[in-house]
Amino acid sequence: MNLATEASVYTAEAKSRKKISIGKIVKYLAVIFVSLAMVLPFVWMLSASLKAETEIFGFPIKWIPETFRWDNYKDVWTTVPFHLYYLNTLKIAVITTILVIINSSLAGYAFAKIKFPESNKLFFIYVATMMIPYQVMMIPQFMLMSKLGLVNSHWSLIILGAFNPFGVFLFRQFFLSIPDELLEAxxxxxxxxxxxxxRIIMPLSKPAIATLVIFSFMHSWNDFLGPLIYLTSDHLYTLQLGIQHFITEYNTEYSLLMAAAVSAVIPTIIVYFLAQDHFIKGVANTGIK
Structure with a gap:
């Protein structure tokens, strides 16, 4: 190979490395931009929860408060029965999540490992209900809960949340990856x-369980429309309804509202970090993108 050929090869490799590096830089910049867009609202919420009411909408934005008003968090828990709303939400979210895991895993096992007529068609029909908007089912579900005498009760939210087509789909896809030979043995x-x-399937399904725990717990914890429809007594309110106490017709206490929002988001963050490793494995094994 002569010098001219070597120079041309070197130039081509340098251009290739340059293109690759530019492409990576663009990707990293995009990731940073999206990450900031996701994180900054939470940072602002946390900052506002420690400010005085007059500081919150000051411009330019001061991300670090001049004086940290920790009393905002104390006031949240004393102004309204916030602890009661917290316990109500925790009760609904935990019971619903447990029932979702039980129901979805049993149905997923049946669809994945037990052969019966028209199983694939039944599975498709059941999973297809995910495409029905909640607004379409809202009135029939309310009429059903009313006839059962469960309106203004936590059990209306628990029962309606306990059956999850997405959970059945998640477990079925995971169970299909478990060899049939293991079950035959x-x-x-x-x-x-x-x-x-x-004794065999469930111990192997920790990734799928962790994934569904995160989705189900967060859905129940953050649900606003369900409690708004079914709960009328203040002592039954969840956090999402209780936070509305800081928003009135004539005034909004933004510092307390932000402190309440920060307090409300903490359990979901804890649940996610506890199940994070299994969640990533579950997403990979079940083909969720």
């Missing part, structure tokens, strides 16, 4: 179908 050893489900 268990049947030969004398395990019943429920024994296989409980």
């Amino acid at each position: 268990a049947r030969i050893d004398g395990l019943t179908e429920f024994g296989i489900y409980w």
Whole structure:
């Protein structure tokens, strides 16, 4: 190879590295921009929760308060029965999440590992209900809960949230990745179908369980429309309704509102970080993008 050829090869490689580096820079800049767009509102909320009412909308924005008003958080818990709203929301979210895991895993196991007529069609019909807007089902569901005497009760929210087509889809897709030979060996050893489900399938399904726990808990915790429709007594209110106490017709206490919002978001962050590793594995194994 002569000097001219070597020079041309070197130039081509340099251009290729330059293109790659520019492409990576653009990707990194895009990631940084999107990350900032997601994080900055939360940072502003946290900053506003520690400010006096007169400081919140000052310009230019002061991200660090001049005086940290920790009393805002104290006032949130004493001005309204915030602890009661917290416990109500926690009760609904935890019970709903447990029921979703049980119902979805049992149905997912049946669709994935038990052969019965028209199983694929039934699965498709059930999962297709995810495409029905909530507004379409809202009135029939309310009429059903009213006839059952569950309006103005937490159980209306728990029952309606306990059956989740997305959860069935998630578990079915995960269970399909478990070899049938493992189940056949268990049947030969004398395990019943429920024994296989409980002693073999569920211990292997921690990623799928963690994924659904995060989605289900966050959905129940952040639900506003459901409690607004079904709950009328103040002592039954969830956090999303209780926060509305800081918004009145004539005034909005933004510092307390932001402090309440920060307090409300903490459990969802804790749940996510506790299940983060399994969540990533679950997303990868079930093909969710």
